[in-house]
Amino acid sequence: MLSSQQAPEAVPASAVKTKWDTKTQQYHGGQEWSLLDNFVEDFSVTTNGLGIPQKALQAAREALDVCHHYPAADQEPAKTHLAKFLDTKSHEGIHARLLLGNGASELIDLVTRAAPEGPWKPGPWPVQYKEYERSAAALGRTVLKPTDPTPAALTCIVNPNNPTGDYMHIEELKQWIENTVANDTVVMVDESMQPWHSAAFQEDSLVSQSEWLADIYARRGVAVYIMHSWTKLWSCTGLRLGSLVCPTAAHCTKLKKVQVPWSVNVPALKFLEVVTSEAEADFLAETWAVTTSWRNSLVAKLQAMGAKAGWEIKGEDFLSWVWIDMRDEKVAGEAVARAKRAGVPVRWGAFGYGCDTCVRAAVRKPEQVDVLIAAWAGLVEQ
Ligand SMILES: Cc1ncc(COP(=O)(O)O)c(C=O)c1O
Structure with a gap:
């Protein structure tokens, strides 16, 4: 259920504009960042949160x-x-x-x-x-x-x-x-x-x-x-x-x-x-060192936010993303819209996967995650 104070209009997946020709092409994340004036970080792809080596x-x-x-x-x-x-x-x-x-x-x-x-x-x-x-x-x-x-x-x-x-x-x-x-x-x-x-x-x-x-x-x-x-x-x-x-x-x-x-x-x-090569060994060592703890911290924040609404956060601890079942397609659509407005786009499971209640969000640096979590404040009753 959406939070009663801020219940927004539901955004159907069909009304969301995308650069993909969805009648002919397969939808993928990662296309919205360049359209956002206030872009902060792309949570819609599963890339490494450390960025480019x-x-x-x-x-x-x-x-x-x-x-x-x-x-x-x-x-x-x-x-x-x-x-x-x-x-x-x-x-x-x-x-x-x-x-x-x-x-x-x-x-x-x-x-x-x-x-x-x-x-x-x-x-x-x-x-x-x-x-x-x-x-x-x-x-x-x-x-x-x-x-x-x-x-x-x-x-x-x-x-x-x-x-x-x-x-x-x-x-x-x-x-x-x-x-x-x-x-x-x-x-x-x-x-x-x-x-x-x-x-x-x-x-x-x-x-x-x-x-x-x-x-x-x-x-x-x-x-x-x-x-x-x-x-x-x-x-x-x-x-x-x-x-x-x-x-x-x-x-x-x-x-x-x-x-x-x-x-x-x-x-x-x-x-x-x-x-x-050896030149980038540190990048990988850091990847293995930080990803799980960044992910655990993101999962804890999402679990706290969605506890009442029964959110389920899926995936192995070592992965570079989380798959969130928000249990309600309107909530998921609103989460996607809010993330985009805040410059931190996420990927809606409605596109391609037919998982209307699910959202995929990348594991990112804690300060970037804060922007996403703030955008979702009040999304569901806590
Ligand atoms: C599991 C998996 N395999 C393959 C690909 C294709 O990746 P690329 O063509 O960018 O190497 C992706 C991209 O999202 C992916 O998630």
Whole structure:
């Protein structure tokens, strides 16, 4: 219920203006900041609250000086740096299976195009990040519900899941794949948000499971691809950086053949090279040090605010966002409108996800969170 003193007019999702052509394009957050005269911080995206890693940014700036040359066709040395980041012990195996892309979005589309014909199915959660479904539907695949027993040619699971923040640890994830997907099919596992887990994130990630990946392919013909969007951890959504670890080197070669050349530009390659190097180790150490405590503090404030209204704040502690079920679509719409007016836009679950009572808000610095919390003062009875 909205607070009785300040009960506003409900804002239906259909009345909210957006830069997206929502009849043709998939809605994503991150578009409103440039329209706000009083912009403070963007809470509508799941990027790192620390902002842009500065040394990598500087390197990307300097790389513009050579933008009269083509980017390296082998994506080196950035690719080797990323392989070492993903596998600190022996990177050669991953390196042979690694492909960089213009954001994960390019690679999602690439795998969806290349996978055998047939239906598409998401992971187990009621809603998940939509690019996988968008690409599948755009290419004419039948979209199945998570619970549909029909075997899918392509299964895509987002782990940790954006927006709900659900997460399966590695053994559970492998078991889910073993039990759920049909033989001779393709699986994409999106681990974009998984590196937030800890400094030892690799141990709870599929990147540490090369033997199992080779085995499930040999045993059952299940080709498991590991997707990463790097635009979140390293706050470079505008630069566009993603990667794909393929099940085998042969799968990688097949995709490379159909990938548009030079899709990762010169500044983005340079950014990746530096951000995965020792030069930016402090940025990651700080990310792992502050995100959970910033998130816990945001969660505590939201729980206090929404206690009477029964708000539910979802997601793992280590994640860079919270998913808030405000239990009332009018309250959620008003929360979105107020956040925007205060220069701190959030993402309404009504768009794309069909979760009208839910709002996604990024984990941000405490002083920025204060602006959002102030904007929501009196939103519900306390
Ligand atoms: C889980 C997940 N995967 C992939 C992407 C695509 O990211 P990009 O194309 O910016 O790398 C996003 C963006 O929001 C995401 O949240």
